[in-house]
Amino acid sequence: MRKISLDRLDALFAAISKAYTLYIPTDTKAGAKFEKWHGEERLSDALNTVRSPKDFFFPQTENLMDFKVEGKNIEVIDTRSECGDFAVFGVRACDVKSFDILDRVFLSDPVDSYYKNRREHGVIISLACTKPAETCFCHTFGIDAASPEGDVVCHKTEDALYMEARSEKGEKLMSAVSDITEDADSAAVDAQKKLIEDRLAKLPLAELSADAFGDGKTSEFFNAPEWSELSEACLGCGTCTFVCPTCQCYDIKDFNTGHGVKRFRCWDSCMYSDFTKMSAGQPRLTQLERFRQRFMHKLVYYPTNNDGLFSCVGCGRCVAKCPIHMNIVKVMKKLGGSKNG
Secondary structure, three states, rough: EEEEHHHHHHHHHHHHHHHHHEEEEEEOOEEEEEOOOOOOOOOOOOOOOOOHHHHHOOOOEEEEEEEEEEEEEEEEEOOOOOOEEEEEEEHHHHHHHHHHHHHHOOOOOOHHHHHHHHHHHEEEEEEEEOOOOOOOOOOHHHOOOOOOOOOOOEEEEOEEEEEEOOOOHHHHHHHHOOOOOOOOOHHHHHHHHHHHHHHHOOEEEEOOOOOOOOOOOHHHHHHOOHHOOOOOOOOOOHHHHHHHHOOOEEEEEEEEEEEEEEOOOOOOOOOOOOOOOEEOOOOOOOOHHHHHHHHHHHHHHHHHHHOOOOOOOOHHHHHHHHOOOOOHHHHHHEEEEEEEO
């Protein structure tokens, strides 16, 4: 384990940026967001960024390919370029876990080469959550905010940042900052972990359980009468899907520029009435059906197909951002019955 004093964070970021394009969470008018570090940016004290670091690997919009059309001749132009090495600093435990969920979608056959390219070049520097928010419930899904995963795992105490490599990519990054960091024991980190665990136990959602959900529960919940009441106020705005670190729905469209055709991919939402709409019609005609699809996927369908792994990491973004305060926590409490008090 290595450490560096907090008053030398800029020196740390400068050292990392010599070998990697570095992004850190910084405060903006729109809230905390990841920005490229140029030297003037300051590390945000916010717990979570407004949007998750999912954007680095699965961006909201991306050009997939171009087509040059001349008469009946069509030339396919591969617009991809090799991604340079980059590092994302300050990723919380919930968001780190979201990459595992996305990997199972985009790195399964057939592999999404666009996503794979970014994952191979990205280095995740995680940061333990010193002060978890009241909207946090990552523990519900077996995630430890005090001990995040990542290529490099960091803990920030009152006066220092402690860093430990957890992968080959992490070892390589740590070698780039070895001259400005020093060896340290784990005493301060162990004390901080205990403090974080005590705080987690006192959160409003500390008792939230996912035990009622998971593999094989489709028939139990699909026709539950509670869906009608739960979905009644839903606006279908898609806010929950756009701030979610694990949502992976997208649409692919072609755009005629007048000089050729660009094919691009953009995020989509299962909450929209035109999502998965086909020539034969819309498979989910009502907002109830669309609402149910989102939460059944998170709590039942995904774990059924992925060894029990839930497609929610308890980051709390949907809890904080839903305009009508309807979120996965309320769904779990309503459908989970006695297991959630």
